[in-house]
Amino acid sequence: MTGTTHLRGRRGALWLGKFARLVLTVAVTFFGLLLVTFLIGRIVPVDPVLAVVGDRAPKSVYDRVYIELGLDKPLWEQFWMYLQKVFTGDFGISFLSKRPIVDDIARVFPATLELATVGIIIGTVVGVPAGIWAAVRQGKWPDQLVRVLGLVGYSAPIFWLGLLGLLVFYAKLHWVAGPGRIDIAYEYAFTPKTGLILWDTAMQGQWGAFANAFSHIILPASLLGYFSMAYISRMTRSFMLAELAQEYVTTARVKGVPEWRIVWVHALRNAAVPLVTVIALSYAGLLEGSVLTETVFAWPGLGQYLTNSLQNADMNAVLGGTLVIGAIFVGLNLLSDLLYNVLDPRVRRRA
Amino acid sequence: MSLLSVENLRVTYPTRQGPAEVVRGVSFTLGRERLGIVGESGSGKSQTGRAILGLTPKPGVATADRLEFDGIDLRQADARQWRSLRGRRMSMVMQDPKFSLNPVMPVGKQLMETLRTHGTPRSEAKKRALEMLEAVQIRDPERVFRAYPHELSGGMGQRAMIAMMLVSAPDLLIADEPTSALDVTIQIEVLRILDKLVAERGMGLIFISHDLRLVSSFCDRVLVMYAGQVVEELRAADLHNARHPYTQGLLNCLPKIDGDQRPLPTLNRDEAWTK
Numbered sequence: 001m002t003g004t005t006h007l008r009g010r011r012g013a014l015w016l017g018k019f020a021r022l023v024l025t026v027a028v029t030f031f032g033l034l035l036v037t038f039l040i041g042r043i044v045p046v047d048p049v050l051a052v053v054g055d056r057a058p059k060s061v062y063d064r065v066y067i068e069l070g071l072d073k074p075l076w077e078q079f080w081m082y083l084q085k086v087f088t089g090d091f092g093i094s095f096l097s098k099r100p101i102v103d104d105i106a107r108v109f110p111a112t113l114e115l116a117t118v119g120i121i122i123g124t125v126v127g128v129p130a131g132i133w134a135a136v137r138q139g140k141w142p143d144q145l146v147r148v149l150g151l152v153g154y155s156a157p158i159f160w161l162g163l164l165g166l167l168v169f170y171a172k173l174h175w176v177a178g179p180g181r182i183d184i185a186y187e188y189a190f191t192p193k194t195g196l197i198l199w200d201t202a203m204q205g206q207w208g209a210f211a212n213a214f215s216h217i218i219l220p221a222s223l224l225g226y227f228s229m230a231y232i233s234r235m236t237r238s239f240m241l242a243e244l245a246q247e248y249v250t251t252a253r254v255k256g257v258p259e260w261r262i263v264w265v266h267a268l269r270n271a272a273v274p275l276v277t278v279i280a281l282s283y284a285g286l287l288e289g290s291v292l293t294e295t296v297f298a299w300p301g302l303g304q305y306l307t308n309s310l311q312n313a314d315m316n317a318v319l320g321g322t323l324v325i326g327a328i329f330v331g332l333n334l335l336s337d338l339l340y341n342v343l344d345p346r347v348r349r350r351a
Numbered sequence: 352m353s354l355l356s357v358e359n360l361r362v363t364y365p366t367r368q369g370p371a372e373v374v375r376g377v378s379f380t381l382g383r384e385r386l387g388i389v390g391e392s393g394s395g396k397s398q399t400g401r402a403i404l405g406l407t408p409k410p411g412v413a414t415a416d417r418l419e420f421d422g423i424d425l426r427q428a429d430a431r432q433w434r435s436l437r438g439r440r441m442s443m444v445m446q447d448p449k450f451s452l453n454p455v456m457p458v459g460k461q462l463m464e465t466l467r468t469h470g471t472p473r474s475e476a477k478k479r480a481l482e483m484l485e486a487v488q489i490r491d492p493e494r495v496f497r498a499y500p501h502e503l504s505g506g507m508g509q510r511a512m513i514a515m516m517l518v519s520a521p522d523l524l525i526a527d528e529p530t531s532a533l534d535v536t537i538q539i540e541v542l543r544i545l546d547k548l549v550a551e552r553g554m555g556l557i558f559i560s561h562d563l564r565l566v567s568s569f570c571d572r573v574l575v576m577y578a579g580q581v582v583e584e585l586r587a588a589d590l591h592n593a594r595h596p597y598t599q600g601l602l603n604c605l606p607k608i609d610g611d612q613r614p615l616p617t618l619n620r621d622e623a624w625t626k
């Protein structure tokens with residue numbers, strides 16, 4: 001008994017050490033991220049004072065704001081102030097909307113989150129089986145088909161596909177709703193809580209509004225899904241080809257295991273380990289808010305917000321948005337690391 | 352009636368320079384005995400073993416005038432028939448447990464899979480899997496059952512592999528260099544276990560190896576392969592009476608513990624052997 005408790009205690013210590021290292025890594029990453037965004041904010045040829053006061057302000061007003069913004073202090077002190085503000089959740093005020101950046105991002109981010117999530121689900125559900133299919137039928141027509149579709153998805157400009165999609169499925173066939181997230185008629189049929197319209201309407205049982213929102217999201221989400229599917233199917237194909245050439249696959253065949261089980265259980269379970277990272281990074285890519293898709297579909301998301309802020313020299317908004325995107329990348333990387341632990345026993349037991 | 356009869360087995364791979372024949376007309380019969388196949392790498396011994404199980408890797412093609420296992424014509428077997436034979440009536444132990452076991456599946460589950468594939472209920476499969484682990488002299492079967500392959504040593508892994516291949520009590524076992532990846536001290540142990548189980552269960556064994564001395568001490572009969580052909584077939588006890596110059600050459604090259612040979616003998620290859 002003492003032996004096992006001793007072991008358990010040691011394993012606990014290992015976990016603690018692992019956790020501490022994780023926290024440290026995240027902290028260092030965030031510090032770097034903050035430093036870079038701060039420096040970018042200082043390097044870009046945008047005068048933050050002019051953005052606040054406008055270019056017709058008298059010299060006295062300009063000087064007062066200059067001091068208010070702390071621009072007279074040394075750079076490291078400005079960075080320190082920036083850090084303090086960020087830690088209290090204060091990213092400053094948007095010059096454009098005159099509202100706190102945090103509120104702005106809380107408003108636009110759910111739109112992007114919803115679009116990206118539906119997109120990555122489509123991309124994964126289609127991309128992974130397509131990649132497996134291509135790998136199993138390597139060199140035959142399914143393989144060629146998946147590869148060509150992937151190549152097209154990868155190389156065709158997404159805004160062009162978006163416009164084409166709108167023209168065909170919205171304007172001509174009337175299969176889907178047009179730009180925007182939901183029709184005006186349904187906009188007040190539900191109370192927005194999370195900002196995820198599909199979620200909110202479903203939770204409140206507003207199925208009419210849900211169907212309308214779904215009809216709005218399906219085209220841009222399919223487009224993003226196709227884009228990520230192109231990458232996911234390619235990677236799935238090559239991971240599966242590598243796994244199917246392994247000796248343990250021969251072992252399974254020697255045991256008389258049916259081919260579907262060899263593919264879907266033995267090989268896929270091994271290919272899933274690197275695949276998780278691929279999917280997580282694709283998801284992060286979509287969460288950045290794809291500017292072109294959001295513009296074409298008038299989708300009020302992060303990408304559109306950032307582009308708009310950048311064009312209007314609203315540096316606080318740009319820096320805040322960049323931080324959010326950075327945080328998403330760090331978070332998804334952490335998540336895929338955790339999933340690695342779940343999926344691969346060789347990583348799991350290593351300290 | 353013999354368990355396995357092979358006549359004029361040929362394995363061909365298409366290459367850019369035209370088809371390359373790696374097994375060129377191998378014939379032999381096997382009863383419930385231990386048959387050794389020796390040869391250097393590339394001699395076609397592993398390809399012969401895989402062709403018997405119908406597992407010639409694509410795009411290779413195996414043909415034979417006769418390939419019969421216990422009265423079943425394997426040349427006519429469809430995928431379904433192959434699946435019902437493999438794992439249940441014939442199986443194969445491969446070289447290195449580091450690669451031949453699925454790294455993300457617990458050993459016990461892989462063991463049970465052999466039985467479950469052929470319709471054994473779960474609880475019985477588990478019981479038999481644990482018994483089999485004990486039969487390959489694993490001291491803590493419960494622990495190994497739950498363990499992942501990377502948590503086992505090479506010797507333990509290979510024993511688990513042997514257990515996996517023998518758990519369904521097949522009639523024919525092909526052991527393809529089963530000890531080459533193991534430490535010398537563990538090799539003997541694993542061989543003893545294999546020998547004991549094969550003898551107890553009265554199955555046919557094809558033991559593929561490049562180690563002439565090992566094969567001759569372990570098997571009843573030996574086939575010597577060179578460049579895809581069987582150049583000599585003899586009883587293991589008669590190895591010193593080998594006729595073929597290749598076998599004689601190999602035997603001459605074995606180091607002797609007494610006697611100082613200088614210069615060390617080498618093998619002089621003759622083009623005629625490949626004809």
